[in-house]
Amino acid sequence: MCAHILVAEDDEMQAKLIRRLLLQEGHTAVVVHDGRAAIDEAKSRRPDLVVLDLMLPRVDGFGVCRVLRQDGDIPVLMLTARSTEDDVLLGLELGADDYMTKPYSPRELMARIRTVLRRALRPAEQSPLLRAGCITVDPVRHLVTCGGMPVTCTPGEFAILHAMTAEPDRVFSRRQLLEHTRGHDRASTERAIDVHIMNLRKKIEPDPRRPVRLLTVFGVGYKLVGGHHDA
Numbered sequence: 049m050c051a052h053i054l055v056a057e058d059d060e061m062q063a064k065l066i067r068r069l070l071l072q073e074g075h076t077a078v079v080v081h082d083g084r085a086a087i088d089e090a091k092s093r094r095p096d097l098v099v100l101d102l103m104l105p106r107v108d109g110f111g112v113c114r115v116l117r118q119d120g121d122i123p124v125l126m127l128t129a130r131s132t133e134d135d136v137l138l139g140l141e142l143g144a145d146d147y148m149t150k151p152y153s154p155r156e157l158m159a160r161i162r163t164v165l166r167r168a169l170r171p172a173e174q175s176p177l178l179r180a181g182c183i184t185v186d187p188v189r190h191l192v193t194c195g196g197m198p199v200t201c202t203p204g205e206f207a208i209l210h211a212m213t214a215e216p217d218r219v220f221s222r223r224q225l226l227e228h229t230r231g232h233d234r235a236s237t238e239r240a241i242d243v244h245i246m247n248l249r250k251k252i253e254p255d256p257r258r259p260v261r262l263l264t265v266f267g268v269g270y271k272l273v274g275g276h277h278d279a
Contacts, residue, residue, distance in 0.1 A: 051096035051165050055079045056086035056112065058104050066099060069154055083107025087115050090122060097165055102128040102139065110142060117143035123168045123203050125160060140243040145204045167203040180216035180272045181261055183252060185209050194252045204229045205248050216274030219265045245270055
């Protein structure tokens, strides 16, 4: 799987390392060192993935991620030296698909990149449409609709909806949903799933504060209602 990847990293040594690793795996890579340049490059060339450092000059990583999400669904792997949970959750809330805290091993970084690209560029090889109530997921074309209207999802959000529409009314634990979004990743936190669910509710619920489609099962996890139960 060859992809065009934008690396936004102000540490030149780190940026060179990431670029070299990407080229070794057959990808093409463009490196920028500030947030404004990252936004301009993403708009002009539409990369398949953005590796995004949070601590960028001019526009920080949060600002870049916010703009990218307004313009589309380019996958984002966030890099941060600030490992506080609030920073990580804010990044996920803005639409980042995965995150790594510094320092990281080059091997793990490339494994994460492969995982995000696999979700984004090679959707599940299932031809039937999946339906749960008014939610339809097309795994081949990587499309989601709600009541016939298209829904823009990040790869992580798509992975959650894909899993849940395949088994409507099944209750998924946060850990089970993490396995669908990131595989068996010890660095992930289950609270990250809560952020994805919150973002999905904004997109598929008539009133995200009173969900009727994507429900919380207290003490267990979440389920996607199989029938039409709109308020």
